[in-house]
Amino acid sequence: MITLTINGKSQEFDVDPATPILWVLREQAGLTGTKYGCGIAMCGACTVHLNGMPIRSCVTPVQAAAGQEITTIEGIGNAATGLHPVQQAWIAEQVPQCGYCQSGQIMAAVALLHTNPAPTDADIDTAMSGNICRCGTYPRIRKGIKVAAAAMAAQRGGANNG
Amino acid sequence: MGKWTRRAFITTGVLAGGVLVIGVAIRPGNRSSRVAGLVAGENETLINIWLKLGADNRVTAIIPHAEMGQGVHTTLAMMLADELDADWSQVSMLEAPAHPEYANYAMARAYTLGDRQFPAWLLPTVDGFFLQATKMMSLQITGGSTSTWTTGQHAMRIAGAAAKAVLLQAAADSWGVAADELRAKDSHIHHDASGRRAPFAEFASHAAELKAPVTPRLKNPDQFTIMGTDVRKFDIPAKVDGSAVFGMDAKVRGMKYASVRAAPVFGTRVDSVDSESIQGMPGIRKVVNLGDAVAVIADSYWQASRALQQLPVQFTRSADDNRDQADIFRQFASDLDAATANGKEQTDLRKGDARAVLANAGRIVDAEYRVPYLAHATMEPMNCTAWVHDGLCELWLGTQNPLGFAAEVAKAIDFDSDKVLVHNQYLGGGFGRRAFSDYAIQAARLALESPYPVKLIWSREEDMRHDHYRQASISRFRAALDAEGKPTAWENQFTEKHDPVEAPYIPYGIDNQYIHFTESNTHVPWGFWRSVDHSLHAFFTESFIDELAVAAGKDPYLYRRDLLAEAGRFRDVLDLAAAKSDWERPLPENWGRGIAIHKSFGTIVAQVVEVEVLDGKAQARRVICAVDAGFAVHPDGIRAQMESGIAYGLTAALYGDISIRQGAVVQGNFNDYQMLRMNEAPAIQTYIINSGESLGGAGEPGTPAIAPALANAIFDATGYRIRELPVKLHDLRSKSNLETKDVA
Known part of the structure; x- marks a missing residue:
């Protein structure tokens, strides 16, 4: 048995410890927002956060996450619990097309803005170039990150003032 | 098929611009009852099979089309809702079930299978389906290619307009007034x-019983309230929180997982x-020999794929085992x-007498170009969940052709096609790949042998090595130039023609043209790839016209422009792209600018690319795109599709190369089939012209021009002419490879 904390909830899984986190999330935990794209950490569709850091869940064995915090796209926000500013920006800028890569793109963008609240274009290139989008939504992703960064800065400003 | 066609199509009235449109929306008799149980819930009334009204006044457009990112669910709903005068904030959509009453799919399918002459690209454009339908109809009645786009784009509108007409009549009956005293607005x-x-x-149930007009009056563009606006796409909220269900995400109780390896x-x-x-490995259920492939079924995908990797399989030998790309x-x-030596060329287009002019030409320019095979590499690898139970075969997957898949799967497993139920999900990319049912047939065959549902997932490597590939091709050109450098003859010979038929044709005013081709079959399976033949011919023709401009000592933009004197619509698009790019503005060192139109x-x-070439590597920095689709129904959707088409075409131009070694595809994943990434993505500015001409598509037209525009920009920057794609094959540090010969 391996214990994982997924989106704040502790769960036990009876799996081969070498199984990549991706398949445990999708098949055992029923969280299908995290996608399989390449299986070799080349496309980023499987990006989740491990203790807040973006990782490629398709190549990270589940044993490496035992007892630690995994966050998936389902834990970032939704219409019921409230959308994250990155998700709001993705809607405002109409970023997704086919949408298959976008969970991974959003996870990478959220992680970027967590460590770097005001990323430059070069910062965005560095943080986001591991995530492939075959629909070519890159210009809108770039814009979305900037829109989200501004919204988050405004929130912080509001919080400081309030 | 003929029977279907007569039932399905009726002519409708005259549109703005005097174009006769023929609709597929409204059929004689009220057919709604046949599908009501499938699409309408409690408190919902089907007005016609494309439209239902809820008791809460919500309008639902029923869209016979798969969503794969091209925004078609939204765009088609806009067209219906506008003609209906609906309140857009109260409009939803439902994807039509795979049912013969929504047989757009079946109609397209019949022609795909029945006649290869018929353009068979499937659905990647905004209006792909209706294009198919009307093309088919044009075989039955009459009609040139111009009316098909108009016809297609207005089919959904007819459903909305016809619904409005019956609602107005129902209200008139109810209120005891004349229908022409009433108007519809905001639902x-x-x-x-x-x-x-x-x-x-309030009038839904009565309206649903009225006979809908088959020639409803449609709006003029100045009456549009929804079309031409930037509404938000329906599918986006579910695609930002992980809740959108793709084929890969289908959950069927008790399902097992399969991994497959086909003969290489x-x-x-x-x-x-x-x-x-x-057999001793954990979780293994069974190994299935499918004849041309082997699958392992296990309790989890990871177990299945690990076991398959270790499974010893021998494949048969073939004469193709020794074939390499060279x-x-x-x-x-x-x-x-x-073909040339034997006079066995197949004529594609002949105008004037190009050979005679070339034989007497003072100056001839020639060039040969090559393009490689390309894979689709959709982000979502092929997958399908199948469950055979109670005499049914249920499929959960993403497909560009649900009813066609049902028919093909049924044939493969010897079921009646109405016993195969397709549950279409969001497509994680299509680009033409998901028009081929091989993955669905595999899943169905595995399920047929299993007492549980089976989710078959192709690995990325399987997906890349068992695609249906854009053809590799060679294209050769000769042109005669007069004393001013103007072309007087154009001869083009190439391998392997698919469709659309006009892909190799040029818009330029050249009096003598001879375009011909030669089939040269290989064992590599062919498939529709975003823009199909346009994807290669635009590279060929727009590179060669650029070479002619250089040979003539003319500016490539102005050279094209002069040759478009009789093609005003092309000229307007070209001019807009050039103007917005600030064509004359000097660029920094190592930068170049190229233009192409298609x-x-x-x-x-038309696209202008600004490229920077550093250390022999080309990077597109900026793309200016001008587009005339007749009328932009959803302008932001067109912009998104231009951005997408550019990225897709740029990826192929820079990196795309599927090559054959010992009969099999070499590339297997994104490490060796490289993709454009964020750090290489150019800034893109799209400018839209609403010319009012017949409506065109959006999903594919962004792709063809980008490769030649890039290659022309690289020439401008370096003097190095790219005659073979992808660009990565070339060392751009070698100053010039100019082989352009002045033969005479």
Whole structure:
């Protein structure tokens, strides 16, 4: 048995410890927002956060996450619990097309803005170039990150003032 | 099929611009009852099979089309809702079930299978389906290619307009007034004389019983309230929180997981498989020999794929085992040579007498270009969940052709096609790949042998090595130039023609043209790839016209412009792209600028690329795109599709290369089939012209022009002419490879 904390909830899984986190999330935990794209950490569709850091869940064995915090796209926000500013920006800028890569793109963008609240274009290139989008939504992703960064800065400003 | 067609199509009235449109929306008799149980819930009334009204006055457009990112669910709903005068904030959509009453799919399918002459690209454009439908109809009645786009784009509108007409009539009956005293606005019927106003829903049940007009009056563009605006796409909220369900995400109780490996050389088969060797591995349910592939079914995908990797499989040998990519190109070249030597060229287009002019020309320019095979590499690898139970085969997957898949799967497993139920999900990319049912047939065959549902997932490697590939091709050109450098003859010979037929045709005013081709078959399976033949011919023709401009000592933009004197619509698009790019503005050192223009699927696109070449590597920094699709129904959707088409075409131009070694595809994943990434993505500015001409598509036309525009920009920057794609094959540090010969 391996214990994982997924989106704040502790769960036990009876799996081969070498199984990549991706398949445990999708098949055992029923969280299908995290996608399989390449299986070799080349496309980023499987990006989740491990203790807040973006990782490629398709190549990270589940044993490496035992007892630690995994966050998936389902834990970032939704219409019921409230959308994250990155998700709001993705809607405002109409970023997704086919949408298959976008969970991974959003996870990478959220992680970027967590460590770097005001990323430059070069910062965005560095943080986001591991995530492939075959629909070519890159210009809108770039814009979305900037829109989200501004919204988050405004929130912080509001919080400081309030 | 003929029977279907007569039932399905009726002519409708005259549109703005005097174009006769023929609709597929409204059929004689009220057919709604046949599908009501499938699409309408409690408190919902089907007005016609494309539209239902809820008791809460919500309008639902029923869209016979798969969503794969092109925004079609939204765009088609806009067209219906505008003609209906619906309140857009109260409009939803539902994807039509795979049912014969929504047989757009079946109609397209019949022609895909029945006649290869018929353009068979499937649905990647905004209006792909209706294009198919009307093309088919044009075989039955009459009609040129111009009316098809108009016809297609207005089919959904007819459903909306016809629904409005019956709602108005129902309200008139109810209120005892004449229908022409009423108007519809914001999903309400208004009687201005009395100030009376009521929601559509109030009249739904009566309206549904009225005979809908088959020639409803459609709006003029100046009456549009939804079309031409930037509404938000329906599918986006679910795609930002992980809740959108793709084929990959289908959950069926009790399902097991399968991994598959097909014989690596196309056309070979499984010779032997040592199933016993993996029986001890955890979670393994069974090994299935599918004849041309082997699958392992297990409790989890990881278990299945691990076991498959270790499974010893022998495949049969074939004459193609020794074929390499170089052999294939050698075959193309020798087949082209032989066709010319033997006079066995297949004529594609002949105008004037190009050969005679070339024979007497003072100056001839020639060039040969090559492009490789390309894979689709959709982000979501092929997958399908199948469950055979109670005499049914249920499939959960993403497909561009649900009813066609049902028919093909049924044939493969010997079921009646109405016993195969397709549950179409969001497509994680299509680009033409999901028009081929191989993955669905595999899943169905696995399920047929299993007492549980089976989710078959192709690995990325399987997806890349068992695609249906954009053809590799060689294209050769000769042109005669007069004393001013203007072309007087154009001859083009190439290998392997698919469709659309006009892909190699040029818009330029050249009096003598001879375009011909030679089939040169290989064992590599072919498939529709975003923009199909346009994807290669735009590179060929727009590179060669650029070479002619250089040979003539003219500016490439102005040279094209002069040759478009009789093609005003092209000229307008070209001018806009050049103007917005600030064509004359000097660029920094190591930068270059290239232009290209191409019409596909009814839409004209011109692109200017600004490239920077550093250390021999080309990077597109900025793309200016001008597009004339007739009228932009959803402008932001067009912009998104231009951005997408550019990225897709740029990826192929820079990196795309599927090559054959010992009969099999070499590339297997994104490490060796490289993709454009964020750090290489250019800034893109799109400018839209609403010319009012027949409507065109959006999903594909962004792709063709980008490769030649890039290659022309690289020439501008370096003097190095790219005659073979992808660009990565070339060392751009070698100053010039100019082979352009002045023969005479």
